Amino acid sequence: MIKKYFLPLFLILGMSMTTNACSTDNETGRPETPTPTPEPTPDPDEPPVQPSGNGRCLVVYFSCTNTTKGIAERIAAIMDGTTFRIEPEVPYTSADLDYNNSSSRANREQNDLSARPAIANTLEGLENYDVVFLGYPIWWGDAPKIISTFLESYDLSGKTVVPFCTSHSSGIGSSDTDLHPLASEAVWKDGRRFGGSESEETIKEWIDGLGLTFNIGDSDVSSFNLDAGVNGNAPTVRLSSGYDMPILGLGTYSLHGDVCKNSVKAALASGFRKFDTASIYGNEEEIGEAIRESDVPREELFVATKLYPNQYANPEAAIEECLRKLNIGYIDLMLLHHPGTNDVKAYKAMEKYVAEGKIRSLGVSCYYVEEINEFLPQIDIKPVLVQNEVHPYYQDTEVVEHLHNLGIVVEAWYPLGGRGH
Numbered sequence: 520m521i522k523k524y525f526l527p528l529f530l531i532l533g534m535s536m537t538t539n540a541c542s543t544d545n546e547t548g549r550p551e552t553p554t555p556t557p558e559p560t561p562d563p564d565e566p567p568v569q570p571s572g573n574g575r576c577l578v579v580y581f582s583c584t585n586t587t588k589g590i591a592e593r594i595a596a597i598m599d600g601t602t603f604r605i606e607p608e609v610p611y612t613s614a615d616l617d618y619n620n621s622s623s624r625a626n627r628e629q630n631d632l633s634a635r636p637a638i639a640n641t642l643e644g645l646e647n648y649d650v651v652f653l654g655y656p657i658w659w660g661d662a663p664k665i666i667s668t669f670l671e672s673y674d675l676s677g678k679t680v681v682p683f684c685t686s687h688s689s690g691i692g693s694s695d696t697d698l699h700p701l702a703s704e705a706v707w708k709d710g711r712r713f714g715g716s717e718s719e720e721t722i723k724e725w726i727d728g729l730g731l732t733f734n735i736g737d738s739d740v741s742s743f744n745l746d747a748g749v750n751g752n753a754p755t756v757r758l759s760s761g762y763d764m765p766i767l768g769l770g771t772y773s774l775h776g777d778v779c780k781n782s783v784k785a786a787l788a789s790g791f792r793k794f795d796t797a798s799i800y801g802n803e804e805e806i807g808e809a810i811r812e813s814d815v816p817r818e819e820l821f822v823a824t825k826l827y828p829n830q831y832a833n834p835e836a837a838i839e840e841c842l843r844k845l846n847i848g849y850i851d852l853m854l855l856h857h858p859g860t861n862d863v864k865a866y867k868a869m870e871k872y873v874a875e876g877k878i879r880s881l882g883v884s885c886y887y888v889e890e891i892n893e894f895l896p897q898i899d900i901k902p903v904l905v906q907n908e909v910h911p912y913y914q915d916t917e918v919v920e921h922l923h924n925l926g927i928v929v930e931a932w933y934p935l936g937g938r939g940h
């Protein structure tokens with residue numbers, strides 16, 4: 520097993536009660552006195568929904584009267600996920616939950632910014648999950664303070680957190696975004712409010728629209744097994760999109776015309792299966808031609824191209840141009856060449872092409888800690904990789920480690936060194 524780097528060409532380095540607090544948009548009146556909701560029983564007329572996750576999803580929830588519990592369990596069933604119920608060290612009694620009494624325990628806690636009710640149970644194995652659904656009942660427009668206790672007790676860095684809530688009638692309001700500072704290194708999705716009797720189908724539709732990605736297979740994107748190559752083919756790394764990418768690729772910057780075509784053909788003959796180009800290189804046509812003329816089946820190949828910043832304002836046209844010039848059916852991986860104006864707009868256009876099956880995986884290039892942290896909350900599909908300058912003379916270990924902690928593969932450009940290095 521080789522850790523972190525190895526050479527050459529393109530390398531993959533492995534969240535006060537006031538009378539207004541209840542007046543959120545959907546509020547139709549004061550909440551009713553809470554009564555325990557019976558345990559949900561499956562509706563025999565509702566068709567079973569097939570699990571769509573891969574076991575790497577965790578549903579954490581707090582529930583006093585089982586409404587949130589019911590939604591949590593439906594999410595877990597849909598995602599083939601695991602549930603973790605936050606158990607308060609001191610259970611809440613009905614008197615504790617009496618919101619008509621301004622000095623009831625729940626009301627006092629919601630009025631006290633520093634209240635952090637203790638949690639009795641411990642969550643084990645958080646590292647095994649990529650996506651964490653976080654459920655809670657709305658208490659005076661906010662999440663109960665025990666949710667803050669939870670977020671301050673565990674490190675959710677790099678995880679995708681999806682808040683959801685139940686309520687008498689209030690919407691989720693800002694109860695979800697108010698939680699963000701408590702896990703600022705997590706990738707937060709917009710939260711959603713559910714009624715207690717929400718169908719599994721509705722919940723599934725919501726989940727399908729979230730664009731969740733998982734680290735399928737090996738969750739350690741920082742190491743590869745070099746012995747895993749089959750029949751002389753390069754070993755591959757499994758991307759969070761679910762596709763396998765050869766860890767070694769031919770970079771084609773500066774190759775044009777016949778030199779480019781012949782280089783690609785020679786590389787193919789030598790066993791290369793990954794090719795990296797870019798709109799700005801001006802050689803997508805030659806690369807596409809060499810690939811079409813080869814005997815190597817398309818599904819064995821992995822072709823990456825990039826949009827340049829001057830194309831971000833009109834991304835659809837640029838993507839269409841890449842598809843037309845390469846003319847190899849689909850693009851395995853499309854990257855943003857550099858951060859720049861409209862990069863989020865361009866990436867979101869790329870996401871649409873993923874939904875249409877014309878692009879399989881998305882990534883970015885030349886994004887460092889600050890850039891990636893700013894970028895991630897604005898997009899839906901997590902980049903499968905970041906391609907940065909990395910080589911023995913410029914190791915950038917802090918960035919590499921940050922990306923790996925986010926479950927993002929690091930791919931090196933200039934893997935042998937270049938320019939001033």
Ligand SMILES: Cc1cc2nc3c(=O)[nH]c(=O)nc-3n(C[C@H](O)[C@H](O)[C@H](O)COP(=O)(O)O)c2cc1C
Binds near residue numbers: 556616618655656686
């Ligand atoms: C202290 C307290 C405050 C509440 N505040 C609100 C509120 O502001 N808006 C609302 O619609 N429901 C409110 N509710 C109702 C709960 O949000 C609702 O019954 C929820 O679904 C209960 O979830 P659970 O069964 O998982 O505990 C409140 C309930 C309690 C106990």
